[in-house]
Amino acid sequence: MKEFKVGIIGFGTVGAGVASCLLKNADVIAKRTGITPVLAGIADLDIETDRGVVVPKELLTTDASAMIRNVDVVVELIGGTTIAKKFILEALNAGKSVVTANKALLAEHGEELFAAAEKNNADLYYEASVGGGIPIIKGLREGFSGNRISRMYGILNGTCNYILTRMEKEEIDFAPVLKDAQQLGYAEANPSLDIDGFDTAHKASILASLAYGKWLGMDPVYVQGIRDITLADIKNADELGYKIKLLAIIKQSEQGEVEVRVHPAMIPKTTQLAAISGVFNGVMVTGDYVGDTLFYGRGAGREATASAVVGDIVDIGRNIVNKAARRIPGFMEGIQYSRIKPMDEVDSRYYLRVQVLDVPGVLEKVAGILSKNGISISSMLQREGQKHSNVTMLIITHCTKEKAIRSAIAEINGLPDVRNSVNLIRIEDI
Amino acid sequence: MKEFKVGIIGFGTVGAGVASCLLKNADVIAKRTGITPVLAGIADLDIETDRGVVVPKELLTTDASAMIRNVDVVVELIGGTTIAKKFILEALNAGKSVVTANKALLAEHGEELFAAAEKNNADLYYEASVGGGIPIIKGLREGFSGNRISRMYGILNGTCNYILTRMEKEEIDFAPVLKDAQQLGYAEANPSLDIDGFDTAHKASILASLAYGKWLGMDPVYVQGIRDITLADIKNADELGYKIKLLAIIKQSEQGEVEVRVHPAMIPKTTQLAAISGVFNGVMVTGDYVGDTLFYGRGAGREATASAVVGDIVDIGRNIVNKAARRIPGFMEGIQYSRIKPMDEVDSRYYLRVQVLDVPGVLEKVAGILSKNGISISSMLQREGQKHSNVTMLIITHCTKEKAIRSAIAEINGLPDVRNSVNLIRIEDI
Numbered sequence: 035m036k037e038f039k040v041g042i043i044g045f046g047t048v049g050a051g052v053a054s055c056l057l058k059n060a061d062v063i064a065k066r067t068g069i070t071p072v073l074a075g076i077a078d079l080d081i082e083t084d085r086g087v088v089v090p091k092e093l094l095t096t097d098a099s100a101m102i103r104n105v106d107v108v109v110e111l112i113g114g115t116t117i118a119k120k121f122i123l124e125a126l127n128a129g130k131s132v133v134t135a136n137k138a139l140l141a142e143h144g145e146e147l148f149a150a151a152e153k154n155n156a157d158l159y160y161e162a163s164v165g166g167g168i169p170i171i172k173g174l175r176e177g178f179s180g181n182r183i184s185r186m187y188g189i190l191n192g193t194c195n196y197i198l199t200r201m202e203k204e205e206i207d208f209a210p211v212l213k214d215a216q217q218l219g220y221a222e223a224n225p226s227l228d229i230d231g232f233d234t235a236h237k238a239s240i241l242a243s244l245a246y247g248k249w250l251g252m253d254p255v256y257v258q259g260i261r262d263i264t265l266a267d268i269k270n271a272d273e274l275g276y277k278i279k280l281l282a283i284i285k286q287s288e289q290g291e292v293e294v295r296v297h298p299a300m301i302p303k304t305t306q307l308a309a310i311s312g313v314f315n316g317v318m319v320t321g322d323y324v325g326d327t328l329f330y331g332r333g334a335g336r337e338a339t340a341s342a343v344v345g346d347i348v349d350i351g352r353n354i355v356n357k358a359a360r361r362i363p364g365f366m367e368g369i370q371y372s373r374i375k376p377m378d379e380v381d382s383r384y385y386l387r388v389q390v391l392d393v394p395g396v397l398e399k400v401a402g403i404l405s406k407n408g409i410s411i412s413s414m415l416q417r418e419g420q421k422h423s424n425v426t427m428l429i430i431t432h433c434t435k436e437k438a439i440r441s442a443i444a445e446i447n448g449l450p451d452v453r454n455s456v457n458l459i460r461i462e463d464i
Numbered sequence: 465m466k467e468f469k470v471g472i473i474g475f476g477t478v479g480a481g482v483a484s485c486l487l488k489n490a491d492v493i494a495k496r497t498g499i500t501p502v503l504a505g506i507a508d509l510d511i512e513t514d515r516g517v518v519v520p521k522e523l524l525t526t527d528a529s530a531m532i533r534n535v536d537v538v539v540e541l542i543g544g545t546t547i548a549k550k551f552i553l554e555a556l557n558a559g560k561s562v563v564t565a566n567k568a569l570l571a572e573h574g575e576e577l578f579a580a581a582e583k584n585n586a587d588l589y590y591e592a593s594v595g596g597g598i599p600i601i602k603g604l605r606e607g608f609s610g611n612r613i614s615r616m617y618g619i620l621n622g623t624c625n626y627i628l629t630r631m632e633k634e635e636i637d638f639a640p641v642l643k644d645a646q647q648l649g650y651a652e653a654n655p656s657l658d659i660d661g662f663d664t665a666h667k668a669s670i671l672a673s674l675a676y677g678k679w680l681g682m683d684p685v686y687v688q689g690i691r692d693i694t695l696a697d698i699k700n701a702d703e704l705g706y707k708i709k710l711l712a713i714i715k716q717s718e719q720g721e722v723e724v725r726v727h728p729a730m731i732p733k734t735t736q737l738a739a740i741s742g743v744f745n746g747v748m749v750t751g752d753y754v755g756d757t758l759f760y761g762r763g764a765g766r767e768a769t770a771s772a773v774v775g776d777i778v779d780i781g782r783n784i785v786n787k788a789a790r791r792i793p794g795f796m797e798g799i800q801y802s803r804i805k806p807m808d809e810v811d812s813r814y815y816l817r818v819q820v821l822d823v824p825g826v827l828e829k830v831a832g833i834l835s836k837n838g839i840s841i842s843s844m845l846q847r848e849g850q851k852h853s854n855v856t857m858l859i860i861t862h863c864t865k866e867k868a869i870r871s872a873i874a875e876i877n878g879l880p881d882v883r884n885s886v887n888l889i890r891i892e893d894i
Contacts, residue, residue: 169607177599
């Protein structure tokens, strides 16, 4: 039985889950794979607090650097982009392979980290960074290696999906659901990273990097969160046959242009993606040979994330015992796109909610602005507003460029009879 | 750029798809992985027929053995369990790694083939054997290597799922849908392998072998197909909140006992599995750390199967250039179950459809037989039959042992007032 030593940096929720999995399932891992990951150390500044996992005392240390020197694989579970980066680089530069779940760090500094891994002939694996326990990185990087990836759709943030699902099922508006989610621990006290779409954007950047061969970083990723989604939007979407999800959308055109965007989107409610509710995640991947596929599972949480981290540990262990480090490169071999498409050039259908004063001629003005911008209307519905002097216009457009819709919305917002800013939700017919 | 040579045996539908993928996507594979699979030969008895793929003439040969000697990876796509086995063993014994999509061969002779691979320090990969393009083998073998797998549910046969979906959507009975499916090419002229459940059983055997560490073969797999499912059953299921699917069910009890069975099952219609319709496949895997996951995609067809085969080819190529053959063992390292549970001992809820003569006392007799066998009834509905002298009784039981229900059914079938054999469908609440 070939053994290799594993050290964990960061004894928080996920760290405790990984320790638990390595200790509890060591036998089944050994039986299946012929190798045994041995938990050799856990480094944290706080080694006193009970994490609900029984760990031999002598494994705990406050000296991460000493632990790094003593193990074969380093698991970074601190989070954040400063100390985590320091330790990952320290490990890689010592020739140790690294497993991380740190999506923010990879999205922002992936290029530097992967260069360090390559230079030191070490592996840097990150299955847990996207989709929790779902083996989407492995699927994309290995399972679909024969495919050109034409598009990916991801529901990648459990907090947002939980909030949108509760708004829909319980018919409550955004603010009270968020508050309740915070009390229940499903949303952070500062929820911005999740609900403003940044967490999903980090994951979208990683998926796009994997699919198209270069670490993209965050600059090319369009990000918009779910704060402006109202219960009215969800109900309107339902009537039109859609559900609203915070979606990561990654597409490559036949000309090789790539778009990466994160925003709420209306998707047909009969699709498998639309059925993903609560804290679950899902990723749809379409390849030229494999066609449409979907991966679904728990996107976060102690156990699910631990499952992905341990999968990576075992994979690296297989490389170690076979002397096959760098068997899988960091996807920096060759760029497979012509350029990143700016958001202005993206094509979409749009849902617009416009609240106007109930006076003659306003519909004509709105329609005129859309027409002037070359936008054709697919359907229109006018509703009484909450105040009887207001009406709500719902407009669904045909496919048009983002630039045109933004220009039209700016003009509509400038009309004297418009009460609030136009609410826009993009429609993805999938 | 590291190159390795690939030879295909069997230039049928999937063979043509694999050739097409290797030729068309060689650039993207090279850019992503840093290695290049070079199509070096295609062997078939018929090298004249046009397969719709442009292949350099000099690659085609009728001499598979000569081609095997000349390549690094052999792709077996002949099908069947005789010649295919001969060529796979020939390749492995020559130290060549092998990719196959041949589920029947693996299920029946996996142990022998994997022993040959081990002896010759070669790899034998088979992603395409289960779930077409879905990377379920990779997910289970590598992504979930840290988990104890408590259960798997698979919709693994596109033909059966297509038939059941059309029966449900178009309200047509089994026989005419099968006939139409045969005319459309979705079912074979001899449809038994699919509709009698054997194809699904081959795949179930492979999944269970992977999850529990020993090639099981077909003997322990209970198999029942979809021939006896009627439109009435599908409608009744719908009223009760279920859909009927041909399901592969693999479970391990906490005591380590494993059950592997394939049969039609009623599953709650709100589940993700129930939403898998038409020719699509899906596999739900539950692990102790990852929780519930679902993989979904095209389960068959030229392109989807080619995607899986090429993924394996690239994986083996990575092993070749890194001298890491046998990096992943054939899952024969250690058995992880105590015993295979006989079907008699399986616990389930049951739906029984009983057609009886409309005479006094028959309900009492049926209820008495169930009670005598220790089976308690969850719900019961009596309906007028097609002839007014008949009535149909629908009975849903609480959880009970298969042995008890079979004994009860035998007794019920013996009652003079029962018109046809009782139709039984197991209920999986998932």
